[in-house]
Amino acid sequence: MSRxxxxxxxxxxxxxISSNEIAEMLNMDVQEVEDIIxxxxxxxxxxxxxxxxxxxxxxxxxxxxxxxxxxxxxxxxGYDDIAKRIAKFPEVHAVRLVSxxxxxxxxxxxxxxxxxxxxxxxxxSTIPEVRDTNTHFLLRTYKEEGALLFEDEExxxxxxxx
Amino acid sequence: MKxxxxxxxxxxRLNKRVRELKPSGIRxxxxxxxxxxxxxxxxxxxxxxxxxxxxxxxxxxSLEKGITSYTSNYGLLELREAIAEYYxxxxxxxxxxxxxxxxxxxxxxxxxxxxxxNPGDTVIVPExxxxxxxxxxxxTGAGVxxxxxxxxxxxxxxxxxxxxxxxxxxxxxNYPNNPTGVSYTRKELEELADAVLELDCxxxxxxxxxxxxxxxxxxxIASLNGMEDRTIILNGFSKGFAMTGMRVxxxxxxxxxxxxxxKIHQYSMLCAPVTAQVGxxxxxxxxxxxxxxxxxxxxxxxxxxxxxxREMFDVVxxxxxxxxxxxxxxxxxxxMEFAERLLMEKNVAVVPGDAFGECGANHVRCxxxxxxxxxxxxxxxxxxxxxxx
Numbered sequence: 007m008s009r010x011x012x013x014x015x016x017x018x019x020x021x022x023i024s025s026n027e028i029a030e031m032l033n034m035d036v037q038e039v040e041d042i043i044x045x046x047x048x049x050x051x052x053x054x055x056x057x058x059x060x061x062x063x064x065x066x067x068x069x070x071x072x073x074x075x076x077x078x079x080x081x082x083x084g085y086d087d088i089a090k091r092i093a094k095f096p097e098v099h100a101v102r103l104v105s106x107x108x109x110x111x112x113x114x115x116x117x118x119x120x121x122x123x124x125x126x127x128x129x130x131s132t133i134p135e136v137r138d139t140n141t142h143f144l145l146r147t148y149k150e151e152g153a154l155l156f157e158d159e160e161x162x163x164x165x166x167x168x
Numbered sequence: 169m170k171x172x173x174x175x176x177x178x179x180x181r182l183n184k185r186v187r188e189l190k191p192s193g194i195r196x197x198x199x200x201x202x203x204x205x206x207x208x209x210x211x212x213x214x215x216x217x218x219x220x221x222x223x224x225x226x227x228x229x230s231l232e233k234g235i236t237s238y239t240s241n242y243g244l245l246e247l248r249e250a251i252a253e254y255y256x257x258x259x260x261x262x263x264x265x266x267x268x269x270x271x272x273x274x275x276x277x278x279x280x281x282x283x284x285x286n287p288g289d290t291v292i293v294p295e296x297x298x299x300x301x302x303x304x305x306x307x308t309g310a311g312v313x314x315x316x317x318x319x320x321x322x323x324x325x326x327x328x329x330x331x332x333x334x335x336x337x338x339x340x341x342n343y344p345n346n347p348t349g350v351s352y353t354r355k356e357l358e359e360l361a362d363a364v365l366e367l368d369c370x371x372x373x374x375x376x377x378x379x380x381x382x383x384x385x386x387x388x389i390a391s392l393n394g395m396e397d398r399t400i401i402l403n404g405f406s407k408g409f410a411m412t413g414m415r416v417x418x419x420x421x422x423x424x425x426x427x428x429x430x431k432i433h434q435y436s437m438l439c440a441p442v443t444a445q446v447g448x449x450x451x452x453x454x455x456x457x458x459x460x461x462x463x464x465x466x467x468x469x470x471x472x473x474x475x476x477x478r479e480m481f482d483v484v485x486x487x488x489x490x491x492x493x494x495x496x497x498x499x500x501x502x503x504m505e506f507a508e509r510l511l512m513e514k515n516v517a518v519v520p521g522d523a524f525g526e527c528g529a530n531h532v533r534c535x536x537x538x539x540x541x542x543x544x545x546x547x548x549x550x551x552x553x554x555x556x557x
Contacts, residue, residue, distance in 0.1 A: 007464060016468075030475055031468035031540075159218055165201045166211035168194050168299045168523050 009034060013042055021055040058151050070115055070144035071122045073130065074108035076137045085109065088135050097125050108140065119143060185307050192299055193523035197507060201517055208546045210534040211517040213346060215410035220458035223409065226450035227443050235442060241434040243269025244445045250452040251418050259391035260401065266420050268429055269440045273376050273417040276402040278304050280372045280419060281338065283428035285310045289337035294323040295525025296493065298346045316527035321348040321484055322356065328363035336369045341389065344377040347524045347533035348493040349486020354387045361392045371399045379408030379459060382467050383487035397422050408459055409451040414444035466490050469536040469543055476547040480554050490537045493521065497530040499557050507532050514549040
């Protein structure tokens with residue numbers, strides 16, 4: 007693995023880590039690490055520094071829904087055009103073109119089930135190219151972005167082993 | 169057990185060599201640690217990762233399918249084939265017929281020594297070294313010669329050929345090494361191979377940390393010219409695949425030696441646990457990504473930890489495994505005193521170096537198989553301790 011990729015992996019796992027710490031881990035100069043990060047930021051490889059929060063644990067209610075969307079394509083409107091139109095709504099968390107029965111998988115975030123229902127009915131379903139939708143409300147998340155959202159095993163090792 | 173009050177046996181009850189065997193050097197230290205809360209332990213020679221889930225899943229599934237019986241004494245054929253295939257990566261050309269599945273490398277060491285050593289033979293053990301080599305060699309009736317490798321921790325051709333007239337039967341090797349982390353390059357191993365040929369002896373090569381080799385690619389001494397027929401390779405799944413509690417390892421040896429080892433194994437262990445063998449097979453087939461992830465993490469920890477330790481002590485750069493073996497004599501304390509006081513005053517546990525042989529007395533073994541956060545905290549506390557002296 008190249009050092010550049012290593013830096014990305016470390017940052018992906020912990021965006022708050024300092025360049026100093028990364029330099030220590032990879033046996034590099036701090037300046038060198040900072041230059042690489044800056045370059046990736048400028049090139050749009052690093053898009054955003056994000057924190058993964060277990061909102062349920064924080065006592066904040068959020069409602070997510072996954073919407074399968076089937077569309078009609080025309081000579082003027084391809085997948086990219088429709089996807090971009092859907093992606094621009096702030097309620098939309100993710101848009102993915104997928105294989106299978108439906109064309110897009112759209113993840114929508116709202117304050118309540120009602121909120122999301124209105125959004126789908128009024129904003130998504132009314133797009134002329136949208137043929138039909140199938141909505142799954144998210145009841146509970148167990149794993150997100152590779153992190154487990156439940157208590158995992160504790161360290162059972164002895165304190166000392168020769 | 170209840171005492172019967174019957175007549176005492178008129179002879180010594182215990183075997184002479186067992187009586188003479190010294191208990192592990194860290195027993196007293198172990199007692200100190202029991203009952204202390206919030207200790208950051210760098211004393212554990214065990215990955216801090218659990219067994220990768222895909223391996224656990226395979227073992228659970230095998231239990232559900234009722235795969236719970238004995239296997240052949242040699243172990244599952246598929247696993248032996250996979251191991252032979254795997255060792256071809258290290259340029260050791262073997263077939264499954266040269267592979268025996270053992271209950272961890274610990275059993276492998278015992279089997280290998282018992283299979284080849286006669287009372288009166290000499291076994292050379294370079295120190296510092298993992299705690300069980302010398303006692304197990306001693307139990308075979310051998311004369312055990314420990315050779316200090318301090319301060320660089322590598323044994324050389326010159327160190328070995330001195331023992332040419334000592335009826336040396338076995339040289340014990342362990343690289344990357346526990347407790348020092350050092351390993352041997354191809355060139356260094358070629359020199360050792362020359363010495364082995366001069367001594368006309370065998371090598372028991374414990375390569376349990378082969379996958380955790382960072383500075384250079386691991387070379388098996390068995391792959392060197394003339395050594396395939398003189399080497400017993402021991403390896404297992406505890407360290408690379410974090411499967412310590414599964415107790416599954418293996419030996420690769422020339423036909424006649426393997427047959428000898430199987431004889432002992434079939435009368436003592438019979439076979440390694442089948443569930444663990446199923447897990448081991450999954451590890452070899454599909455565990456490469458998890459292994460790579462763990463290895464990358466150990467390298468990061470090593471780089472960080474050694475840099476910080478070098479602010480305080482002389483430390484040889486570990487080439488692999490997950491141990492650092494700093495020389496703490498600059499503090500004016502022995503390894504034992506240092507470890508005891510560090511534990512009592514700063515709640516950080518490290519292992520006194522003399523547990524791994526006399527020449528380690530000025531050292532302590534620190535295992536960096538803990539999270540970066542804990543490692544940082546431990547080394548900060550260590551620094552405070554050293555500055556307080």
